[in-house]
Amino acid sequence: MPGTTSGRWPAKSRVVLIAMLLAALGAQQAHAGLFDDEEARRQVSDLQQKANERLDTVARGQMELANQIQALRDENAxxxxxxxxxxxxxxxxxxxxxxxxxxxxxxxxxLETPAASTATATTAGQPTRPADTSTAASEAPRRATSDPASEAREYEAALNLFRANKLKEAAAAFDAFAKTHPDSTLTPNAYYWLGNAHYAMRDCRRALEAQRVVGNKWPTHAKAADALLNVATCQQELGDNQSARNTLEALLAKYPDSSAAKAAKQRLRK
Missing domain, CATH: 1.10.287 (Helix Hairpins)
Known part of the structure; x- marks a missing residue:
């Protein structure tokens, strides 16, 4: 009997030991499972935080971009x-x-019309000499057909067309006036405005021709300096810069005290 009893205790001890081992193993597994859940939650929390930070960054970038676009729109306006x-x-x-x-x-x-009238009156008041009979006879038809009042009306009509910005009609009217009245005191003005009309229509070549007539045929006329300045302008726009410079230098030499000369000096400095 003592031997039997003493033989059973080791078996119980083994059972208890096994039970304890199983309990310890279960506790470790439970602890490991708990640890895994906390780590997963921490990782999820970190990912959410990073995602929120990225969203905030994107939102700020979009806001800045929208502000820049609005600023560009305001600047464009x-x-x-x-x-x-x-x-x-x-x-x-x-x-x-x-x-x-x-x-x-x-x-x-x-200013020009009274001067022309005075010259006509002076000529009319002088006695006619026999030696001038042929000259007077040859000039009689031209003087008879010359009517300053009619010329002034024609010239004013052309000028009104230019003033109304009817450039094509004005150019035709000035051209007709210049051809019909080549010796009129208004003819230099007609050529000058003819050149301006062509220039306004972007026809620099014809504008150049008309302005040159003023300077070449009437170099002492009040518009000769301005016409020469317009010639330089047309030459420059046609790409002939050297000729334009030569024209400006000629303008300074011929008309140093004119307002056109001041403009020529400024252009030559550039």
Whole structure:
């Protein structure tokens, strides 16, 4: 009996030991499972935080981009407004310049017409000498057909066409006047405005021809300096820069005290 009893205890001990081992193993597995869940939650939390940070960065970038686009739109609108303003001012300056030329032209005609009338009256008051009979006879038809009042009306009509921006009609009217009245005191003015009309229609070659007539045929006329300046402008626009420079230098030499000479100096400095 003692031997049997003593033989059973080791078996129970083994059972208890096995039970304890199993319990310890289960506790370790439970602890490992708990550890795995916490690590997974931490990783998920980190990913969510990083994702939120990236979303915030993207949102800020989109906001900055939207602000930049709006700023560009505002700048574009401002520049467009400036361009429109400058275009309006340029058109206004062109109109004022045209009105100024027309006004100056009218003033010059008032000065020229009395001078021509005085010269005619002086000639008429002189006695006719026998030696001048043939000359007077040959000039009689031309003087008889010359009517300063009619010429002034024709010239004014052409000038009104130019003033109304009817450039093609004005050019035709000035050309007709110059051919019909080659010896009129208004003919230099007609050639000058004929050149301006062609220039306004972007026909620089014909404008150049008309302006050259003024300077070559009437070099002492009040518009000769301005005509020469216009010749240089046309030459430059046609790409003949050297000829334009030569013309400006000739302008300075011939008409140093004219307003056109001041403009020529400025161009030569460039």
């Amino acid at each position: 401002r520049l467009r407004g400036q361009v429109e303003t400058l275009s309006y001012e340029l058109d206004a300056d062109k109109k004022r310049g045209k009105d100024l030329y027309i006004d100056l032209d009218a003033r010059l005609r008032k």
